[in-house]
Amino acid sequence: MQKKITILLLCCTFGVTEGFSQMSAPRPPRRTTSTLLADNVSFSKQRHALDSAITKHINSSEDELPADDLYDTWGTTGVNAGRVEIAQVPDSIYFDCTGYIPPIEGQVTSRFGPRWKRYHYGIDIKLNIGDPVGAAFDGKVRITKYDRGGYGSYVVVRHNNGLETVYGHFSKILVEEGQTVRAGEIIGLGGNTGRSTGPHLHFETRFLGNPINPEKLFDFELGEAKLCRYFMVKSIAFDWSNQTKTKQKGKTANSNRLYHKVKSGQTLSHIAERYGTSVSKICQLNGFSRKKVLQPGQRIRYN
Ligand SMILES: [Zn+2]
Numbered sequence: 001m002q003k004k005i006t007i008l009l010l011c012c013t014f015g016v017t018e019g020f021s022q023m024s025a026p027r028p029p030r031r032t033t034s035t036l037l038a039d040n041v042s043f044s045k046q047r048h049a050l051d052s053a054i055t056k057h058i059n060s061s062e063d064e065l066p067a068d069d070l071y072d073t074w075g076t077t078g079v080n081a082g083r084v085e086i087a088q089v090p091d092s093i094y095f096d097c098t099g100y101i102p103p104i105e106g107q108v109t110s111r112f113g114p115r116w117k118r119y120h121y122g123i124d125i126k127l128n129i130g131d132p133v134g135a136a137f138d139g140k141v142r143i144t145k146y147d148r149g150g151y152g153s154y155v156v157v158r159h160n161n162g163l164e165t166v167y168g169h170f171s172k173i174l175v176e177e178g179q180t181v182r183a184g185e186i187i188g189l190g191g192n193t194g195r196s197t198g199p200h201l202h203f204e205t206r207f208l209g210n211p212i213n214p215e216k217l218f219d220f221e222l223g224e225a226k227l228c229r230y231f232m233v234k235s236i237a238f239d240w241s242n243q244t245k246t247k248q249k250g251k252t253a254n255s256n257r258l259y260h261k262v263k264s265g266q267t268l269s270h271i272a273e274r275y276g277t278s279v280s281k282i283c284q285l286n287g288f289s290r291k292k293v294l295q296p297g298q299r300i301r302y303n
Contacts (some may be wrong), residue, residue, distance in 0.1 A: 066139045067162045070208070076143050076177055078269030079156055079166055083209025083278060086241050091234050093207060095161045097137075097217060097225035101184035103167060104133050104201055108220050112213040112240070118274060119240065121211040122166065122204035125220065127190035129171050129199045135181040136165045136205075136218075144173045148265045151202065152194025155187050164209075168202035169193050212237050241276060264296040275302045 065074060075081025103125070110124035127133070139159035146153050151168035155175060158164045171191025181187060192199045205214045216237070218225050235242075260271050268279045268290065283290055285301045294300070 066158045066160045070162050071158070074142065074158075076145075078145075078267060078273075079143070079151075079204075079206070080209050080269045080273055080279065085278065086210055086234070086238050089208055089210065089234055089238075093232050093234060093237060094230065095163055095207070095232075096229050097161065098228045099137055099183050100218065100225040101134060101136060102218065102220065102223040103136055103165070103203055104131060104190065105223055106201075106220075108215070109200060112211075112215065114243065119243075119276065121240075121273070122168070122202050123214050123220070125201045125203060127199055127201055129189070129191050131190040132186040133167055133170070133188050133190055133201055134184040135187050137161060137163070137183045139165075139181060141175045141177055141179045141181060141187070144175060144177050147194055147270070149263055150195050150270055152196060153188070153191065154194070154202075157181060157187070162207060163212075164206045166202070166204035166206065168204075169196045169200060207237065210238055211240065213240070259299045260302050262294045262296055262298045262300060266294060266296075268292065268294065271300065271302060277302055 068074070071082055073082035104127055106125045106127050108123050109126045110120060112123055113120060135157050137157075137159040139157040141155060142158045142164070143154070143156035145151075151166070153170040153173050154166060154168040155170065155173055156164055156166050167188060169191050170188035170193060172189040173187070174189065175181060175187045190199055190201055196202075203214055205212050205217055212232075214220075216226075216232075217230070260275070262271070268282055272279045272282055279290055282300065282302050283292070285303070286292075
């Protein structure tokens with residue numbers, strides 16, 4: 001069966017087009033940098049370094065930390081710790097989605113995209129409080145935290161394939177930071193904590209800190225990955241960034257400077273994530289350091 005994928009996903013050359021999660025993953029073929037990148041593009045040094053890291057990652061064997069050749073940091077401060085600017089991500093990105101196990105089976109009740117004046121960087125899956133939620137792939141738990149104004153009790157897992165997954169609104173977290181988990185291993189129980197109006201799982205997939213619509217990768221009705229191995233064009237993977245930029249440009253026309261009023265419990269990472277920017281950019285705009293302690297009611301510039 002040949003699945004028709006409406007988004008531009010380029011299946012790799014070995015012609016595997018289906019998400020056989022039970023299939024053992026053959027080693028990806030060795031690839032050179034030139035097969036990953038569009039020709040005639042000039043790259044900054046930083047970007048070139050990242051290309052090399054990704055090529056090395058594709059060809060690498062087991063790492064002590066998942067994908068540690070791809071990520072500079074193993075931060076536990078927030079979902080966005082160590083995020084790479086989209087401009088620095090190569091035009092084509094690769095990851096292996098064999099071994100995927102759906103975190104939970106249930107109806108998708110809210111999709112990735114603009115929602116209530118903010119951007120929803122994941123999907124919501126209906127569940128009952130206490131339902132077990134599993135890790136989507138093998139990996140290592142990077143963050144377990146409580147975020148009152150957003151994710152509630154949440155877990156971030158970094159996977160061997162370079163993706164990170166985020167699980168929000170748990171009633172109980174069952175893993176610890178640094179713990180190795182297998183695909184399908186229960187990491188928490190479903191709940192309604194944080195910014196949530198009913199029991200559900202908020203589920204995100206990220207690559208180098210940048211969200212990708214999980215429904216581009218996984219079929220939540222069938223409970224399987226849409227493809228085993230992806231070569232994904234950056235402009236498609238992160239198409240949301242154009243929408244948020246357009247929106248921000250529109251706002252900029254009226255007022256060049258945009259501010260956010262800090263609410264209790266919010267951190268720089270929350271604010272950066274909310275507006276699709278980075279902590280370092282916010283620090284630069286406001287002339288303070290990443291260690292700045294935010295006060296509720298304080299206005300900080302984010303654009
Ligand atoms: Zn959500």
